[in-house]
Amino acid sequence: MAVPQIKIPATYMRGGTSKGVFFKLDDLPKAAQVPGTARDKLLLRVIGSPDPYGKHTDGMGGATSSTSKTVILSKSSKAEHDVDYLFGQVAIDKPFIDWSGNCGNLTAAVGSFAISNGLVAQDRIPQNGICTVRIWQANISKTIIAHVPVTNGEVQETGDFELDGVTFAAAEVAIEFLDPAADAGEGGGAMFPTGNIVDDLAVPGIGTFKATLINAGIPTIFVNAADIGYSGTELQDMINSDNAALARFETIRAYGAVKMGLISDISEAAARAHTPKIAFVAPPQSYVSSSGKQVDAGDIDLLVRALSMGKLHHAMMGTAAVAIGTAAAIPGTLVNLAAGGVAREAVRFGHPSGTLRVGAAATQVKGEWTVTKAIMSRSARVLMEGFVRVPGDCF
Known part of the structure; x- marks a missing residue:
């Protein structure tokens, strides 16, 4: 007998010129809350990979490197940081997720997601102004600072900042990559x-x-x-x-x-x-x-x-x-x-x-x-939020 689908809380977001499926770590099924085969199989099925047709018709992926991405976020385990950010680049035509690097574009969405989903302490979020979100990039063990605009206590996504490669204007999010040279593992x-x-x-x-x-x-x-x-x-x-x-x-x-x-x-x-x-x-x-x-x-x-x-x-x-x-x-x-x-x-x-x-x-x-930091501006926006559904036995 076929196993029914399960639903997992998720948010579909654009960050910079990329988009991906964002999860809170503790919303994932237990087996996928730790690195390994179960997590990879689950995320592959969410995106719709591997797809020999190269279309991602049966998943959330967009069949390009910039739209076949997954993000797992949690309250940070590091002192002086708000959120731990783990990025998975999903291959399109192979059963493979590359965890070896960061996605700088989706970093712009990490701060926004963290604020909106309770990963940033409430006393650090201004009623109006800029919220400084301290991100621990877990793939490469680096600190990134996102400066996210907030209006009436909520993330402001609309604005007049234009980013080439993105169709519509949005609110500007300044990103600082601290000590961006690679760590000892690279x-x-x-x-x-x-x-x-x-x-x-x-x-x-x-x-x-x-x-x-x-x-x-x-x-x-x-x-x-x-x-x-x-x-x-x-x-x-x-x-x-x-x-x-x-x-x-x-x-x-x-x-x-x-x-x-x-x-x-x-x-x-x-x-x-x-x-x-x-x-x-x-x-x-x-x-x-x-x-x-x-x-x-x-x-x-x-x-x-x-x-x-x-x-x-x-x-x-x-x-x-x-x-x-x-x-x-x-x-x-x-x-x-x-x-x-x-x-x-x-x-x-x-x-x-x-x-x-x-x-x-x-x-x-x-x-x-040495380079102490690199700075650039991106934008981010929630495209959809709710649940993704996958077959219960896919992982």
């Missing part, structure tokens, strides 16, 4: 795991490229667009419709991951699809964004295109934006050179959907580069 704690700001990355069968390999926000491999045959003005379809190009990017990413010390052999890259990211950069050029908006070269400092889960992202991952801002602040990186090679504490870059500004201040101490 390349030994060094911002530049090889010790170099630029490396020669040898990729058998493809070539040798200049690359900046950086641990900040999320481990990221930056290469020059011209070195791999691109201009930096590409939109999604040009890359994502080219299977050979996607395979080349994945091969470069795998060899970069080995060089960064994240994996020991390229065969392990498939099980670590969320990290590292791979991106290509170029000096400013004018182009027309995916929405038809003209982006003028004079309005940006450089061009960046980044891939997530094997596809060119429609805008920019929030964590990759942290990596871009950090690398731009450090003289001599490929990102800094594409932006003109000058010292800077903020950078505005062009991505497929438009532009984004991110700030970061870098300092060099005893030969080692």
